[in-house]
Amino acid sequence: MVVAPGEPALAATDPYRVLGVSPAASAAEIKAAYRALVKQHHPDAGGDHRTILELNAAWEVLRNSERRSRIEHTSGTTTTHQRVKEPGKSAAAPTATATEQDLLAWLQLVVAPSDRLLAQVINAFPAQLKALAADPYDDALMEAFCRFLEASQARLAKVEALYRSRSCPVGVESFSLALYHCLSLVKDAIADLERYTLGYVDSYLRDARELLRQAKARRSQLLVDSRQLRR
Missing domain, CATH: 1.10.287.110 (DnaJ domain)
Incomplete structure (x- = not known):
């Protein structure tokens, strides 16, 4: 990872x-x-x-x-x-106002849009899997599922670009790392789902579901933490 x-x-x-x-x-x-x-x-x-x-x-x-x-x-x-x-x-310490502005800008321009993109992947997965489960060997259903994976990859690429677009403000490094860990969990899950579509190996599907479960829990905690940072 x-x-x-x-x-x-x-x-x-x-x-x-x-x-x-x-x-x-x-x-x-x-x-x-x-x-x-x-x-x-x-x-x-x-x-x-x-x-x-x-x-x-x-x-x-x-x-x-x-x-x-x-x-x-x-x-x-x-x-x-x-x-x-x-x-x-030591460098001159930033003013409280400047620090607060940097944090709020980072939360607005990086964290908020990243969360929306991650949610679009995490929240859509159960319905996509349920549709595929009707008949995993149906070409049309598998093609639709693969389109979901492609769209998910595009969203995750946008999250990574957002993460790199601005430096993490001082003092919230742990939160920043947790955000990227959430992204990494989803990326690993999508990679396992791709492997599943190639060979129908159930272990890949089980691993992906567990990774997305962890990602969902981490995202929920990030939402709580981000609200606290805005106070």
């Missing part, structure tokens, strides 16, 4: 060091290292969200060939858009 590749508000001193790869590592090696570390340090596996954010920051740099090229030719640079603060020095 891939965890949030957006730009978290946490700088990495050396993205190669964070991911444990050399500057000569291939794109495939970097991706494999990132995935392995995310699984190892994910909060669901006993890790912490700050480590995940550091991994995400390193991945966001090294996954982009242009950014990677810049850091390889620039000594002392962290990422192209973030710097590590020197010991004893």
